[in-house]
Amino acid sequence: MEIKRVVFVGAVMLAASTLALAGPDPRPAGGTISGKVSYEGTPAKMKPIDMSKEPSCAKMYTTPPIAESVVTGPGNVLADVVVYISAGAPDDAAPSTAAVFTQKGCRYIPHVLAFQVNQELKIVNEDQTSHNIHPLPKLNREWNKSQPPGTPPIIEKYDKAEFIPVKCNVHPWMHGNFAVMKNSHYAITGDNGTFTLPNLPPGKYTVTAWQESYGDQSQDVTISGGETKSITFTFKAKPY
């Protein structure tokens, strides 16, 4: 009888916890995947940008800015790398806040903008010159819009996950990237090359790191509870 009761109580507890876990997980706590993105080898030297054809932007710089295809930090780390969960997590609904992409000094700020599928993208021109915003997707629709100074922000969104290069045809040195993500688990490394992906329920995840010149790399990580797992990505630098 005792054993039966224990079994019964155990079964009830199991059922209860299964029910609790069955729906969307309301608990904010979860595991974390964090780490660093580094490079080995010698990256190509980034050249200074010649903005002499656009004096209204050139005058904003005391020294010409350098190109941002590869941004490094102290200790051989890479900045502007998008690190995200590419498998193992369900798709997330888009947040209601807009992701903002600014044209300032004839450059894109930020150089890499990550946001979610169907999240509002707001593009702003803070320069004295006209720009045209020309994202070049392969999966999403390609559009091209002019944005003179003083005109309202351009509001758009993308319905497919993709890494999309962005350019301005008038100012050929302007390059940026949209990283359209399927879920909310993504981060972009800063000058210290580090990233943190928190709030991960237990499961097996594939973490991918993407750099616009070096491509992408993936690793599998399993989270079983509230632990923090640390991983590193190392890209082979290209000399050109």
Add this chain to the structure above:
Amino acid sequence: MRNITTLKLCLSVASALILPFGAFGQGEQPPAAKPASHMESHIGNLTGHSEQGRELYFRYCWGCHGPHGDGNGENAPYLNILPRNFVAATFKCRSTPTGTLPTDEDLFNSVKRGFNFTNMPSWLALTDQERANLVAFIKTYSPRWVTEKAGTPITVPTEPKLTIESIKHGGELFQKLECWKCHGQEGRGDGPSASTLTDSNDQPIRPYNFTSDNRSKCGRTNQDLYKIFMTGLDGTPMPSFADVVKPEDAWDLVHYLRTLQYNNPSPELTLWESTPEGKAIVAAKQVKETSTGSGIKP
């Protein structure tokens, strides 16, 4: 013994079947949508069918556009402006906003009219029904025709009266919208950014030279010109100005652009030259005859 062997066999078969699917289900992109094998086109009262269009395509079109519809026909290596890639389904001459598919009528008109200054000829030699069939057929090359609807055509308001003020205001817009950055101050396609322009396939491309002709890529009429900058030429550096130019201002710009085409008579050019200011500007552009030809502008 037999049971265990059978069990092992079942397990290995099962895992061989399940594991690949498991790997797929780990979150890769779902399979891309496929194009439709049968499509129709609707232009006015005309209905085109892709089955009939196929035969015509492989007679008239595939030499440039390729057997797979991706613009890689055997003639393509010899062409400067490459043939349209129907698989990508990004089209230049539309009545629909940038980033949207053209209407069947846009495609029909493109086939009929051809594309000025390119190797795409006018297909007036075919009948309307044949052209409609071709439009239906090229829609079988891209899944976009299955997953998306064509854009809503923009409204082109009736052209207002042509006045000097309209032309002058158009000139102000040409400066303010910085059209000259690519097209140049005289519209010769020699603006400061002209030499660095690339299309969406990273191929060099030149901006339109207004002084060369009064035809534009997408037609000869003022309405065609209006639609070009109010929808943009998708796939090229030419953006859409629909969000930043009001329709009445757009007409002023059209009137001004016609005065840049100083080699071709037009009501706009005639009116412009009737003013002393306009006459002086146009006269300054024209070739001056000299014995050595040194006064000739490139």
